[in-house]
Amino acid sequence: MHSKTTLNLIKIKKSKWLFYFAILYISNTHAQEISSIEKIAAYGYEKRFSDSSSSKKMQLQALELAKKKHNIEDQVICYSYLALTQRRLLHIKTFSRYVDSAFVLSEKTNKIRAKAFAFYSMGALKSYIEDKPQAIENLLKAYELFSKEKAHDECAKIAADISYLFSPASPEKVKKYAEEALDHAEKANDAESRLHARLAYGGYLTDRLDSGYKEEWQTALDFFKETVVLAEKNTHRIISKSNIGIAYINLADLYSKGPKPINETAFLQNLQKATAIAKKYNIKIIYRSSIGLQGFYYTEKGDYAKAELLFIEGIKYQQSLPYTDNYLLATFYNSLKDVSVKRNDFEAYYHYDTLFTKYNQLKYNENTQKMLQNADVRYESSKKMERIQQLELENELEQKNKLLGYGIAGVLLIGLIFMFRSYYYRQRYYLNREEILKQEQANSDLKMQLMEKETLENLAARLSMERRLLRSQMDPHFIFNALGNIQSMILQKDTVPAVSYLTKFAKLTRQVLEQSRKETISLEEEMGTLKNYIELQQLRLNNSFDYSIECSKDLETDIHIPPLLIQPFIENAVEHGLKPRDKTSKGLLEVYFEQRDEMNLICTIKDNGIGLTASRKLKINDNHQSLSTTITDERLTKMQKDHPFAGFQVLERDPETDSSGCLVIITIPIL
Template identity: 60%
Template sequence: MLKRCLVICCCSILLCGTVRAQEISAIEKKARAAYAQRFTDSTASIQLQLQSLHQAEASHNRADQAICYAYLALTHRRLLHLQEFTKYAELSYHVAGTITDNRAKAYASWVMGALKSYIEDKSRALDYLLEAYRLFTQLEANDLCARIGADISYLFSPGSAEKVKKYADAALVYAEKSGDPESILHARLAVGSYLSDRCASGDPHTWQTAVDFFKQTIAFAEKEHNSIISKSNIGVAYINLAVLYISGAPPVDEKAFLACLEKAGAIARRYDLKNVYRSAIGLRGQFFMQKGEYRIAENLFKTGIAYQQALPYKDNYLLAAFYACLKDLAARQKDYAAYYAYDIPFTTYNQLKYDESTQQMLQNADARFESDKKITRITQLEQENKLQKKNKLLGYGISAVLLAGLIFMYRSYYFRQRYHQNREDILQQQQANNELRLQLMEKETLESLAEKLSLERRLLQSQMDPHFIFNALGNIQGMILQKDTALAVAYLSKFAKLSRQVLEHSRMEKITLEEETGTLKNYIELQQLRLNKSFDYHIVCDPTVDTHVLIPPLMIQPFVENAIEHGLKPLPVGRRGLLHITFTENSIDHLLVCTITDNGIGLTESRRRKTDDSHRSLSTKITDERLQLMLKDNPHTRLEIREQDAADGQGCVVTLYIPII
């Protein structure tokens, strides 16, 4: 939670400084002034910017049009309007591409870099921002160089610490040259960011340097408070200093830490900075939890949840983080009822967070694809325009040759027709290639997303319970110490075979039922060894079931593990356990029905004794998610878990309806 709630992205745009080296137009000044109102009245800010754009269009000044489009794009970025942000950014870049004005080209490259950064296309974002940085450097626009230099340093993090430092330091130099407090504060936050990163990487000598630097930054911000438009940056400085205090070597300077949070909270309340306010609450709660003052920490986390839920939008990431902290508090106090109560909303918001992340990833992938598609189309149109110009020039040349003499008419006509035919063939081939390239790009985008999801699932499948491995090896070691070499070798062979099967199956999309049952037998026999042969097992396949039928791998083992761990293992001494696994086939719905029955203590008693829900999260929950994914191919896929009927005795019955591949 600390990383999510307390690290606030400094996203204000520095446009309030005065460009000293070049006189800017009256329309650009008006657009700047309108943009500066984005924090106080975003609607009025957009209306004034549109008025500036209309003036630029009326005066036919394409450079001012490109700059006005850039301001509008950046305003919509702050409002999280991706469609409008994309539209105005591309308009700015298109208009700037039709003229030779370097200032307009610099703005257009800057806003395109911001767009690519927003949709997580980091490599292209760096290309555009570096071009804007170069052009603004030539124009000696120090305040804008400072802003873009800071953005470039953030994009290089954490991949290249050297370049992060280089551009952050350069941003601070340009900001100080500009004399603009807004630019200076933004650049100082970029420098402070890489100092904090060095502290987090384990460099103890940087901690005091970072603390002193942020103290100087805060002193500067307080002094220039009235000149700084983005008040959130002042709150960010206090929050980052508080993070340094709590993450430093103990003991924590409690007075300084709490003073920073009090200042950040006051700024957040005064200017309605929701992220700063939530971060201050989260940091304070983390601090009191570390101190052991759990009641205060609990009240703070609940305050953060109540504040977030009172907002017109829900930040599922923050809500999941707050509930995770409350779960941690309950675990430390061994209040398992509270732990379970907090786990329910945590699971809900965590799933919503995952869904939002997936949706955002798809949206960004679609935006990248559409952007690349437009760029390809623009390139194609440029080629067609060049071809048309060449055709015109060729026509003039032929006309001149015809006027010079009829002798060359037939020859000229022949070669002209031949030239046009070749050009038409080339253009048609280029169009076909571009269409194929667009189709391939779309296919690769979808395939890469599917491959990523498949890889995540395989990684989850490839894990074995460390406790099971430790106990199995311990029992085998006991056999060796007792000189029971033959039995130890036999079980060691089973363990090695099981490990190999799990590794092989985790890399496969499908395996046969025979392979699955073989893996289950090895696993159950090792569990028998671990539990001193305290239970028996039977695996029965209906005669109608083809053992070579293909099914997803490692679907059944988690439930067998639950039956042994939570059903058979807790049985009292003297009562022998029984695990019964049957396989039947539902040919109508194309399903393999697996029924796992045990005579253990039953679901109700198991839940009463259970104090840690992590085991379920690492096994049964993964299988639930895999079954949910299979619903698209077979709507009859499902999982059923119930107590045994009273007439059949005590225990649990798990029924899996697995689609046959």
């Protein structure tokens, strides 16, 4: 209500000073703890979607007012609002600088609200640079402090953000904080907070559906219908327009997951509303999701022409903007490739694949740059925090030295008899203290240099291993043979198996590229990749072997493990065990998963190939060197710090009691 009154004053008088006077008047006539300067900064923050330039200017003016008044609390809050604004503008350096300024200044005040804003902005920064543990820690501190202040609007938003950070690892905490967000939003009686909280609780309901609770679909649908009604009734009061678009996207997605046939009219209407909001406020993720869901729906429906037009429309809209979103373009061209395959339009497939490769490489380069940038910000942030702690210790020592000096001066006043003695000991004390401080300073500098060197070395080692892993996963011999088989099928006019082979090969390549950049993947994803890889090997070797991939009955396939650990052993089993065996009978490759305990997954790989001894003899004359097993061994060795059972064994099967061939037992940590 206050914001609306202020906006009317601006329209009538068009004077920023009259605006400031109105803010001051409102703060004096309403008994609230929020200062007039904070209200100016908050109003500027609300304009971040409609006018980012004016938003930043207004917040900087509020900061200048706080500095002129030497008000540390308002400076902390202004810096925090500026930081949160930069988060939306994706200016990571400026974002980090404002957060550090807020956090350092907050140490000089005991005001709960100022400290709460400082922790909130720090939690937002840690979340942005993907430091989830630190993000949760800082947001929980902010949540606790805002709760003491009974700032229910801020509590609703922060509790919702905490709920997202715990998903999907801890469903209980996701539910807990989502429900607390709803409770605070009701107490705040604010449409913005209500929508934020309802989206968090809706996320919990959606996670339940994805976990297998299909009977709760109608409950989730009704909840999101109510959420959309709330958003539509209060559109003018909701500042975060992206949340309105997310509500439409989530509701449409729920329709697509419901009973068949789905309510097509409701599904498309919600996506069209989301697209309109995305275009109006330039919200890329909403636009990408809306077009993607529509295109996927028409593709599944078999209306390939309409799906293709949608993706092309999305590309044209993106290319009309003054900037290039490589992620968006790569996504749309990849979707066009899938549509081309379904239409058997291989000329279009080649065209779209060329453009997809171009933008996908640019997207990968941007992601790598962002990862390095985030690592740099994480390092700089930790170094600054250590420097702050060092300065606090130095200040504490300085205060102690001052008190000691005053004490000595008091002793000197007792009498001239003890003057010389007191003077001597005081000088001696200061000399010793100076030496200690110099030594501590030298030790601290050395520690910081060692930390900097260790951090950079660890980062370089990690990136080097990731590059080596990515290169090792796709053996050049395998790639050349696969492409040769495809060429042979095309020349023999075996179109259907050629397209199937090509689709499997493209899917495998995409899976390897995507999974090599992830910290963890689900067991189901890993099994899918292995199935695709083994079937390509079957085609390449003329179906000379059979395979099976099975799990124990009590094993859940949604557990998460490190990616790309098992494929190198499958490759060895095929290349060095099954391929050189006698062709009079079919080979057999068996993969079996079972869970040893809550922390470890056991993968057993059996083949009835020629065995270890014969394989080693053949390798003497084989110039092919596979680094994938070596790199996998290095990865498992590094994991043993936190997971001591991580590792693998390669054994010879006993032909008398079992069968010829090899047995590989891999112990994989569950993350």
